[in-house]
Amino acid sequence: MLELQGLTRRFGATVAVDAVSLAVPAGQMLGIIGRSGAGKSTLLRLLNRLVEPSAGRILCDGTDVTALRGRALRRWRRNCAMVFQQFNLVQRLDVLTNALLGRLAYQHGLGRARLLLTGGFPAEERARALAMLERFDLLGLALQRAETLSGGQQQRVALCRALLQAPRLILADEPIASLDPANARLVMQALRQANRAEGLTVLVNLHHLETARAYCDRIVAMQAGRIVFDGPPEALDAARLQAVYGLPEADLAAESEAAAARPAMA
Amino acid sequence: MRPATLAAGLPRVGEYFGKILPTLRWPVLFAGSDTEGSLAAWFYRLDSWSWLLFETANMAALATLMGAAAALLLAFPAARNLGAGMLPRQLARRGLEAMRTVPEIVFALILVWAFGVGPLAGILAIALHTAGTLGKLFAEAIENAGTGGFEAARAAGGSWAQACRFAVLPQVAPNLLSYALLRFEINLRAASVIGFVGGGGIGQELYTVIAQNYYEEISAIVVLILLCVAAIDLLSERLRHRLIGAPR
Numbered sequence: 131m132l133e134l135q136g137l138t139r140r141f142g143a144t145v146a147v148d149a150v151s152l153a154v155p156a157g158q159m160l161g162i163i164g165r166s167g168a169g170k171s172t173l174l175r176l177l178n179r180l181v182e183p184s185a186g187r188i189l190c191d192g193t194d195v196t197a198l199r200g201r202a203l204r205r206w207r208r209n210c211a212m213v214f215q216q217f218n219l220v221q222r223l224d225v226l227t228n229a230l231l232g233r234l235a236y237q238h239g240l241g242r243a244r245l246l247l248t249g250g251f252p253a254e255e256r257a258r259a260l261a262m263l264e265r266f267d268l269l270g271l272a273l274q275r276a277e278t279l280s281g282g283q284q285q286r287v288a289l290c291r292a293l294l295q296a297p298r299l300i301l302a303d304e305p306i307a308s309l310d311p312a313n314a315r316l317v318m319q320a321l322r323q324a325n326r327a328e329g330l331t332v333l334v335n336l337h338h339l340e341t342a343r344a345y346c347d348r349i350v351a352m353q354a355g356r357i358v359f360d361g362p363p364e365a366l367d368a369a370r371l372q373a374v375y376g377l378p379e380a381d382l383a384a385e386s387e388a389a390a391a392r393p394a395m396a
Numbered sequence: 397m398r399p400a401t402l403a404a405g406l407p408r409v410g411e412y413f414g415k416i417l418p419t420l421r422w423p424v425l426f427a428g429s430d431t432e433g434s435l436a437a438w439f440y441r442l443d444s445w446s447w448l449l450f451e452t453a454n455m456a457a458l459a460t461l462m463g464a465a466a467a468l469l470l471a472f473p474a475a476r477n478l479g480a481g482m483l484p485r486q487l488a489r490r491g492l493e494a495m496r497t498v499p500e501i502v503f504a505l506i507l508v509w510a511f512g513v514g515p516l517a518g519i520l521a522i523a524l525h526t527a528g529t530l531g532k533l534f535a536e537a538i539e540n541a542g543t544g545g546f547e548a549a550r551a552a553g554g555s556w557a558q559a560c561r562f563a564v565l566p567q568v569a570p571n572l573l574s575y576a577l578l579r580f581e582i583n584l585r586a587a588s589v590i591g592f593v594g595g596g597g598i599g600q601e602l603y604t605v606i607a608q609n610y611y612e613e614i615s616a617i618v619v620l621i622l623l624c625v626a627a628i629d630l631l632s633e634r635l636r637h638r639l640i641g642a643p644r
């Protein structure tokens with residue numbers, strides 16, 4: 131059970147996330163929708179502690195995540211894997227090593243020091259990563275540099291990296307916004323499978339309402355940092371959506387499309 | 397700075413160069429070193445000079461290596477985009493500043509006093525200055541690299557050092573190597589000059605022949621240094637292009 135209590139983040143005068151309270155039961159697939167700038171990204175970053183909250187708390191099974199430091203914080207981050215819109219692979223590293231970055235937090239003691247010096251992961255870790263790459267049909271690309279891959283392939287590598295963390299939670303920030311429809315489906319199915327088959331809690335930011343309806347158990351809509359809708363996908367009909375956003379669904383989709391295209395081109 | 401002084405002094409520069417030019421005579425140009433006017437006579441101490449030049453090149457190489465290693469360690473905390481704490485960042489930046497503001501020759505004078513005349517003082521002096529300048533360049537290269545991979549490594553539970561090692565270093569490595577090679581050329585010249593204050597190598601010999609007005613030997617040594625710098629320039633140019641160009 132993941133619990134957010136009055137979570138707030140301000141950037142100067144603007145409030146990106148405004149007193150958000152939310153309880154996510156373990157094993158749920160939660161879609162977060164909203165116009166760009168609604169605070170969805172900041173919310174996920176707060177959960178992973180890439181961004182520090184200005185106020186409020188995050189609790190996970192009773193542990194105060196917001197108070198974690200050092201090794202305990204790294205363990206928490208290991209437990210909640212992030213997937214990014216721009217994939218965030220290390221472009222000049224090969225695919226295998228990129229995937230292995232998901233195993234960084236599992237290296238301890240002498241092996242950890244040796245890893246820093248030589249950059250070589252132990253054989254059993256490499257084997258584990260190769261098995262994961264095979265699962266995503268990337269085995270043939272294992273020794274290629276990440277920069278030579280297509281967007282869809284890169285996001286699959288990023289998924290491998292996330293799953294190799296053996297997380298309890300996946301935080302996906304617009305994971306399909308830069309992908310073509312076929313790859314988008316592949317990535318969403320992988321997230322759903324991680325959720326259904328392995329029981330991971332998945333929080334996914336989406337701008338396509340249709341995608342959220344198709345894959346998620348529950349949908350949260352955000353506007354100006356606040357939660358304006360929280361319920362099952364069926365409850366979010368066209369009338370409700372227009373009440374929430376002040377826009378008909380078609381306009382909303384077109385707007386999000388344009389917003390998503392901008393960072394992809396940059 | 398008076399024009400009159402300049403006017404009076406300029407011819408004397410030419411005069412000095414005239415003095416240090418060797419007297420070479422065509423008919424005996426390739427004769428043995430006993431014959432006055434031959435190349436061999438001009439470079440009559442080529443064996444010991446080559447050895448000293450080799451020593452100088454070694455000083456430069458070792459100093460570059462040591463300086464680059466120190467610069468690499470300090471550049472990561474000094475870079476603004478990797479979120480090292482305020483205190484480490486300030487320490488690294490101020491330390492690098494101090495190392496590159498003090499001229500090599502001043503470091504060398506202090507270190508010669510501490511370690512005595514010889515290459516050790518020279519190497520350490522150049523290494524310190526190199527660490528300062530390369531550290532600044534390295535930090536800027538890191539700041540210009542994207543932080544997406546770094547963020548991902550941190551988000552996966554990697555430590556700061558791990559994220560630097562795996563997500564930043566591979567991205568900037570070709571750049572850093574190219575800077576270090578460039579620095580190697582500069583350090584060869586620096587190592588020659590540092591010999592003047594007792595840092596060993598060809599510089600010390602050059603200082604001796606200048607002080608004793610062995611004019612032809614001055615030009616011979618300068619020519620040797622020029623040839624050596626040109627050789628390293630050519631070599632490192634090739635190496636750098638291979639580093640940057642080939643992997644794409």
